[in-house]
Amino acid sequence: MTVAIRSAIPFRTWPIVAAGMLVAIAVGAALVGRLAGIGTVAVPVSPPVQAVELVFSDHRDGSIRVADAADSRLVLTVPSGEGGFMRGVMRGLARDRKMRGLGPDLPFRLERRENGMLILLDPATGREIALGSFGPTNLEAFSQLLPTKDGST
Structure with missing residues (x-):
């Protein structure tokens, strides 16, 4: 006998994929900013x-x-x-x-x-x-x- 369990709430994958893409974009932007010096503040060395x-x-x-x-x-x-x-x-x-x-x-x-x-x-x-x-x-x-x-x- 096979029992099929079906969820009452349908599972959608697009919110998970969208959240993953958002995290990847944020990490990528932070990495590019860090490496390129965009958005960073540097105090010039004064003698x-x-x-x-x-x-x-x-x-x-x-x-x-x-x-x-x-x-x-x-x-x-x-x-x-x-x-x-x-x-x-x-x-x-x-x-x-x-x-x-x-x-x-x-x-x-x-x-x-x-x-x-x-x-x-x-x-x-x-x-x-x-x-x-x-x-x-x-x-x-x-x-x-x-x-x-x-x-x-």
Whole structure:
């Protein structure tokens, strides 16, 4: 005995084919856009106009001391409980170095670019942080580390 089971709802294949074609077209358009650079935003690389190499060190009293790598001159001392943004950025960069088995002895490079951007670079790992992305107050925390026109910081 053969039993025929028939669905009460007729199955149509065209919606599935149409959905598949829509997905394929979307993926194809994204691929073409990515490879051709259509619809992407690129910030042109701007040369540095001012730079300083800095060494950051933690101390037992909870302070952070920032020294110029060229002459070991103290640039700034951030007291314990202050400078949360600077502490967070430097903690993240230090963690990245530690995960790669690198020590804290190499200096970081702080650059002001021709387009006005302030960039913190870690030459040991190749990481770059655009500090202006975090707002003017946080930008000021690092811009005070750059020497002024008279040579002081």
